[in-house]
Amino acid sequence: MPPCDFTPQKYKTLSYNRVLEIHKQHISPVVTAYFQKPLLLHQGHMEWLFDFEGNRYLDFFSGIVTVSVGHCHPKVNAAAQKQLGCLWHTSSIFFHPPMHEYAEKLSALLPEPLKVIFLTNSGSEANDLAMLMARVYSNNTDIISFRGAYHGCSPYTLGLTNVGSYKMELPSGMGCQATMCPDVFRGPWGGSHCRDSPVQTIRKCNCATDCCQAKDQYIEQFKDTLNTSVAKSIAGFFAEPIQGVNGVVQYPKGFLKEAFELVRERGGVCIADEVQTGFGRLGSHFWGFQTHDVLPDIVTMAKGIGNGFPMAAVVTTPEIAKSLAKRVLHFNTFGGNPMACAIGSAVLEVIKEDRLQENSQEVGTYMLLKFAKLRDEFEIVGDVRGKGLMIGIEMVKDKMSRQPLPREEINQIHEDCKQMGLLIGRGGIFSQTLRIAPSMCITKPEVDFAVEVFHSALIQHMERRAK
DSSP states (O other), rough: OOOOOOOOOOOOOOOOOHHHHHHHHHHHOSSOOOOOOOEEEEEEEBEEETTTTEEEEEEHHHHHHHHOBBBBBBHHHHHHHHHTTTTOOOTSOOOOOOHHHHHHHHHHHTTTTOOOOEEEESSSHHHHHHHHHHHHHHHHOOEEETTTOOOOTTGGGGGGGOOOOOSSSSSOOOEHHHHHHHOOOTTTTOOOSSSSSSSOOOOOOOOOOOOOHHHHHHHHHHHHHHHHHHSOOEEEEEEEBTHHHHTTTTOOTHHHHHHHHHHHHOOOEEEOOOOTTTTTTTTOSSSSGGTOOOOOOOOEOOGGTTTTOOOOEEEEEEHHHHHHHHHHOOSSSSSSOHHHHHHHHHHHHHHTTTTTHHHHHHHHHHHHHHHHHHHHHTTEEEEEEEEEEEEEEEEEEEEETTOOOHHHHHHHHHHHHHHHOOOOOOOOTTTTTEEEEEOOTOOHHHHHHHHHHHHHHHHHHHHHHHH
């Protein structure tokens, strides 16, 4: 394990067993914790986490793609502490400089005409508001999102989220329609030139560099949805530039651009959900939508915006913003509070000063190519994909069938990585994809360690299979 110059404080609070008892009695019974013996974390420092026993872990999932610049980054900590001693909360019925300073900084990072900002507290809230904006502006109801999409878990956004475990028997999110996800690995079409990534699928194709047959096929499916499943005029289309919860799924180059044109022909607006892809994580661009050469009408963002502090935003055009203001008195008690805005400003400064977008590009590409070598070595590693520091490793029974590796086998690989000091995430409809999204301060020696741990976990798995 690479060295770390930080020593955590000694843990002095609840015993592990007492935490389990309280969790069982008083915390939501929905099972979300990773691992057979859930981790009890105590402290964090940059890319490192420490548990109650002082064990150190390399965090390669950053609180579900949320800790953008590092746990307890000194500059972000200092900004939070300074604001904490000055003013916590006012709500938007009063003005305070941190909100206006942050709005100016954020708007400067977005292209015209995306210059009007609504501040909220979470990605679900942001997407709720974006849905309302789309419907108010267009005077239409139907909104399209991809199968496998995750846009939140509120009653409203559950209609946009198309992952089976988030669906229920009761009606929710009315007026939402799912369309085929243009997944070039698991879907019916895809080849060796489709993705905007240093690593392509192992599927072959004969496409020229300026033509993608898979894109054309998936666009036909999108047209079919428009022609059969929604009204002649629609409210909008939501898309993550890269799907996160579904396992870092990338679309064929050019797909979103053509889909946006089709949506606008139907009177709809186009919404880019940058909750996981924004703020330089993809390396080549600050926003994921820029990698597709598109300009959305609405952009939603959360997670990395506050490095773990509850904060989110919706950015749109003056025209769409005014249409909302005419129809509804939108208000959010905690949105744009002084603490969140001071922290958000510090995060933007750290990304720029520490050159974290550039680091995402360099270290992320280095890591993708390293993991791609493991795909060539192991039959159960079906696909390695992603861009910058957002990477998915899809585990399969074999490369020919592309059938998901059984959950219990992936669970053990996941556990083995944790035992060796590496924390990674899970994703995909069948939880078959290992998600890697460390804080953007990660270094190449830490990548080398992570790849070696994963390599060792795969060898252990193959040895168990052989027995």
